[in-house]
Amino acid sequence: MTDILNCTKSEEVFxxxxxxxxxxxxxPVRAFKSVGGKPIVFDRVKGPFAWDIDGNRYIxxxxxxxxxxxxxxxxxxxxxxxxxxxxxxxxxxxxxxxNKLAEMVIEAVPSVEMVRFVNSGTEACMAVLRLMRAFTGRxxxxxxxxxxxxxxxxxxxxxxxxxxxxxxxxxxGVPRTTxxxxxxxxxxxxxxxxxxxxxxxxxxxxxxxxxxxxNAGFITxxxxxxxxxxxxxxxxxxxxxxxxxxxxxxxSYGGAQEKFxxxxxxxxxxxxxxxxxPVGAYGGKKEIMSMVAPAGPVYQAGTLSGNPLAMTAxxxxxxLLKQEGTYEKLDSITSRLIDGIMQSAENNGIAINGxxxxxxxxxxxxxxxxxxxxxxxxxxxxxxxxxxxxxLHNGIYLAPxxxxxxxxxxxxxxxxxxxxxxxxxxxxxxxxx
Ligand SMILES: *Cc1c(COP(=O)(O)O)cnc(C)c1O
Numbered sequence: 001m002t003d004i005l006n007c008t009k010s011e012e013v014f015x016x017x018x019x020x021x022x023x024x025x026x027x028p029v030r031a032f033k034s035v036g037g038k039p040i041v042f043d044r045v046k047g048p049f050a051w052d053i054d055g056n057r058y059i060x061x062x063x064x065x066x067x068x069x070x071x072x073x074x075x076x077x078x079x080x081x082x083x084x085x086x087x088x089x090x091x092x093x094x095x096x097x098x099n100k101l102a103e104m105v106i107e108a109v110p111s112v113e114m115v116r117f118v119n120s121g122t123e124a125c126m127a128v129l130r131l132m133r134a135f136t137g138r139x140x141x142x143x144x145x146x147x148x149x150x151x152x153x154x155x156x157x158x159x160x161x162x163x164x165x166x167x168x169x170x171x172x173g174v175p176r177t178t179x180x181x182x183x184x185x186x187x188x189x190x191x192x193x194x195x196x197x198x199x200x201x202x203x204x205x206x207x208x209x210x211x212x213x214x215n216a217g218f219i220t221x222x223x224x225x226x227x228x229x230x231x232x233x234x235x236x237x238x239x240x241x242x243x244x245x246x247x248x249x250x251x252s253y254g255g256a257q258e259k260f261x262x263x264x265x266x267x268x269x270x271x272x273x274x275x276x277x278p279v280g281a282y283g284g285k286k287e288i289m290s291m292v293a294p295a296g297p298v299y300q301a302g303t304l305s306g307n308p309l310a311m312t313a314x315x316x317x318x319x320l321l322k323q324e325g326t327y328e329k330l331d332s333i334t335s336r337l338i339d340g341i342m343q344s345a346e347n348n349g350i351a352i353n354g355x356x357x358x359x360x361x362x363x364x365x366x367x368x369x370x371x372x373x374x375x376x377x378x379x380x381x382x383x384x385x386x387x388x389x390x391x392l393h394n395g396i397y398l399a400p401x402x403x404x405x406x407x408x409x410x411x412x413x414x415x416x417x418x419x420x421x422x423x424x425x426x427x428x429x430x431x432x433x
Contacts, residue, residue, distance in 0.1 A: 005054075005056055005392065005393050006054050006056070007038065007040060007052065007054050007056070008054060009041070009052075009053045009054045010038065010039070010040050010041040010052055010053055010054055011038055013041045013053065014038055014039055014041060024039075025039070029399075029400060029401055029404070030400070032400045034381065034385070034400065034401045034402070034403075035384065035385040035388040035389065035400045035401065036385045036389065037385075037388070037389050037392070039400070040052045040056075040058075040392070040397070041053050044073075045060065045064075045068070045072035045073060046071075046072050046073050047071040047072060047073075047409075047411035048060060048071060048072075048409060048411040048412045048413075048416050049072070050072070050397055056395070057395065058392070058395050058396060058397035059395060059396050059397065059412070059416050059419065059420055060072070060397045061396070061397060061398050061399070061406040061407060061408065061420075062397060062398070062399050062404075062406070062407060063407040063408075063409050064276060065271065065407075066245075066246055066250065066271035066272060066407055067271045067272055067274055067275060067276045067317075068276060068407075068409055069249070069250060069272050069317070069321065069330075069359060069407070069409050069410065070275075070317055070320045070321065070409060070410050070411065071409045071410055071411025071412075072276075072409075072411070073276075074316075074317075074320065074411075076316055076319075076320060077275050077276070077313055077316045077317060077320075080312050080313070080315075080316045081309060081312055081313055081316075083312075084097075084308050084309055084312040085309065087308065088308065089307065089308070089309055090303075090304055090307040090308070090309075091307065091308060092303065094306075095306065095307075095308050095311065097306075097308050097311035097312060097315060098117060098306040098311055100311070100315055101117070101273070101311045101314045101315050101318070102114075102115050102117075104315065104318045105269065105273065105281060105283065105318075106283070108249070108253050108254050108255075108258075108318070108322075109244075109248065109254050109255055109257065109258070109267055109269070109283070110254055110257050110258055110263045111242070111257055111263045111264050111265065111266065111267050111283070111284050111285070112267055112283035112284060113283070113284065113285055113286045113289065114283055114284070114285075114286050114289035114290070115281050115282070115283035115289070116281065116282055116283065116289070116292055116300065116305075117279060117280070117281050117302075117305050117306040117310075117311075118279075118280040118281060118282070118300075118302055118305050119278045119279065119280060119302055119304055119305060119310075120150070120270060120278055120279075120280045121149075121150050121243075121245035121268065121269075121270030121271065121280045122149075122150025122151050122152060122280070123150070123280050123302070124150070124245065124268040124269065124270055124280035124281055124282045125149040125150040125152060125155060125208070125243060125245070125268050125282075126150060126152040127282055127292075127300045128208070128241055128266055128268050128282040129141060129152070129154055129155075129205075129208070130298055130300065131266065131282070131288065131289075131291060131292060131298050131300075132205040132206045132208075132239050132241060132266065133205045134291055134297070134298045135205075135239065135288050135291055136205040136206065136237070136238055136239060138202065138203050138204060138205040138238065139181045139203065139205065140181045140182075140183055140200055140203045140204045140205060141154065141181065141182055141183070141204070141205055141206060141207075141208060142183045142184070142185060142193060142196055142204060142206070142207045142208070143155060143157065143158075143182060143183075143184055143207075143208050143209065144158075144184065144185055144186065144187040144209050144210075144213075144372075144373075145158040145184050145185070145186050145187060145216075145372065145373040145374070146158065146159075146187060146213060146215065146216025146219070146372065146373030146376065146403075147159070147187065147208075147209055147210045147213060147215060147216065147243070148210070148215035148216075149208060149210075149243050149245075149268075150245075151171075153174045153175065153178045153179070154178055154179065154181065154182050155182070156171045156174050156179070157179050157182045157184055158184050158373070159215075183196050183200065183204070186372040186373070186374065187209070187213060187216070187219060187221075187371065187372040187373060188219075188221065188222045188225050188371045188372055189372065190224075190225060190228040190229070190232070193207065193228075193229065193232055194232060197232060197236050197238075202237070204236065204238045205238055205239060206233060206238045206239030206240060206241055206265070206266075207229055207232070207233055207238065207239075207240055207241065208241040208242075208243055209229070209241075209242065209243065210242075210243050210244075210246065210247065211226060211242045211243075211244065211247055211251075211255075211256035211257065211260065211262075212246075212247050212251060212256050212357055212360065213405075214246045214247070214360060214362070214404070214405035215246070215403065215404070215405075216372075216373045216376050216403055217362050217363075217364055217370065217376045217379065217402060217403045217404065217405065218354070218355065218356075218360065218361060218362020218363070218405040218406070219362075219370055219371065219372065219373075219376065220355065220357060221260070222371060226260050226262040227262055229262075230262050230263075230264075233265075239264075239265040239266060239288075240264040240265050240266075241264055241265065241266045241267070241268070242255070242256065242257055242264040242266075242267050242268075243267075243268045244256060244257070244267050244268060244269055245268055245269060245270035245271055245280065246270075246271055246360070246405070247360065248267070248269040248270070248271070248272060248273060249269075249272040249273060249317075249318065249321055250271075250272055250358060250359050250360055250407070251357055251358045251359075251360065252327055252358060253321060253322060253326075253327065255267070255269075256357075259357070259358070264284070265284050265285055265288060266282060266283070266284035266285070266288060267282065267283055267284055268280070268281070268282045269281040269282070269283070272317060272321075273314045273317070273318070274310055274313060274314055274317075275313030275314050275315075275316060275317030275318075276313055276317075277309055277310040277313040277314070278304075278310060279310045279311075279313075279314055320410070326410065327358055327359075329410060330358050330359035330408060330409075330410065331356075331358050331359070333408055333412050333413070333414065333417050334356045334358065334359055334360070334361050334408045335356055336414065336417050337356075337361060337408065337412075337417045337420060337421070338354050338355060338356045338361045338363070340417070340418075340420070340421030340424065341354060341363060341421065341424050342354050342363070344421060344424040344425045344428050345363075345365075345424075345428055347425070347428075348425075348428040348429055348432045349432060350365065350383070350428055350431075350432055351365060351366055351367045351380075352364070352365055352366075353366060353367065353368030353369060353370055359407060359408045359409065360405050360406070360407060361405065361406045361407075361408070362404075362405045362406055364376060364378070364379040364402065365379050365380040365383050365384055365387070365402070366378040366379050366380060376402075376403065379402045379403075381402055383431060384402040386431040387427055387428070387431055388400060390426070390427035390430050390431055391423055391424070391427050394423035394426055394427055395419075395423060396420050396423045396424075
């Protein structure tokens with residue numbers, strides 16, 4: 001290791017946490033199981049940085065797994081939250097801020113004509129599935145290997161990063177009768193989807209996917225894939241659902257659907273629209289959304305849904321993103337970063353395959369191309385683990401799994417990017433052979 005990082009306090013806290021919470025964490029990937037080493041316990045975050053409780057500073061490329069697209073603790077977001085908090089934290093009654101955020105989402109996201117706010121991406125995906133079935137009167141759903149749609153029973157089949165990382169093909173406790181209705185296909189494989197449709201006539205409620213995959217590492221749709229799914233679902237009277245929990249307001253202001261010009265019937269959102277507070281949402285055509293209670297019979301509710309704090313953080317974040325030049329800036333720093341990473345790996349004779357779209361990037365340590373989850377698994381995981389540890393010692397906090405995408409933010413300047421590339425140079429050099 002290049003520098004010896006003192007993480008004594010992190011180790012103590014994580015050790016104590018083992019007895020208090022399963023695996024010492026509130027969400028599995030945080031436990032660093034797939035990269036080895038001990039997780040870092042954070043004290044505070046600001047802009048592109050995170051500080052641990054031992055006082056080490058890192059340049060952060062997770063951004064709380066996506067929400068921190070304006071940089072951590074953006075002053076306009078925290079000030080708005082401080083003002084909102086004086087009016088109370090939760091109303092459990094309608095509030096004006098819900099209208100405001102709903103208007104912003106509807107204006108931004110092409111497929112969304114009406115929206116329901118929930119508290120997480122998992123909740124959004126769970127609810128959208130019920131709606132897909134109710135609207136079509138069909139029970140089956142097609143998902144793709146490696147795509148993650150939260151941890152609801154029906155989606156815990158070939159569900160990507162968290163599950164893959166732990167080597168659990170599935171989860172105990174999920175009834176077979178439930179997942180019997182979940183059909184899976186390899187990502188980017190239209191023929192496989194066609195086959196599922198012809199084998200299950202009039203039984204498939206819809207197809208749900210990450211329009212750019214971030215939960216099996218970073219995988220982009222091949223030209224024609226999204227368009228093909230749009231045609232296939234329409235032909236078969238079933239719905240196309242984009243899970244934009246990760247890509248929404250990150251790939252462009254209108255999400256991946258705006259970027260690729262393919263409009264799904266329904267969309268799920270999360271992460272960025274909460275600006276760091278717990279928010280999820282699902283929305284789509286009025287005709288479909290009108291089936292949700294109390295407008296229609298499809299039940300779904302939430303005690304804290306649409307609370308003023310969460311709405312405030314979301315509104316402020318979207319206002320910041322809407323400013324001129326935002327996505328050009330995100331694209332330019334992210335491309336500078338991934339070009340630097342690829343160049344650095346190549347200089348050190350390490351096989352790499354990577355890319356970016358807007359403020360989302362990723363790389364696999366293997367010869368490409370990577371078009372689906374089984375190709376993603378040719379990544380050299382042991383080498384990635386070494387790289388991850390070296391990078392931490394060089395002050396860079398990357399996602400602790402090769403099956404996660406990386407995230408940049410408006411707070412990452414060229415200076416941080418260049419420091420990061422230097423750290424990659426040092427780290428690749430230290431781990432080669
Ligand atoms: C993170 C994520 C979810 C789950 O969201 P949570 O807020 O963690 O429940 C669902 N789908 C995708 C694509 C995600 O990236």
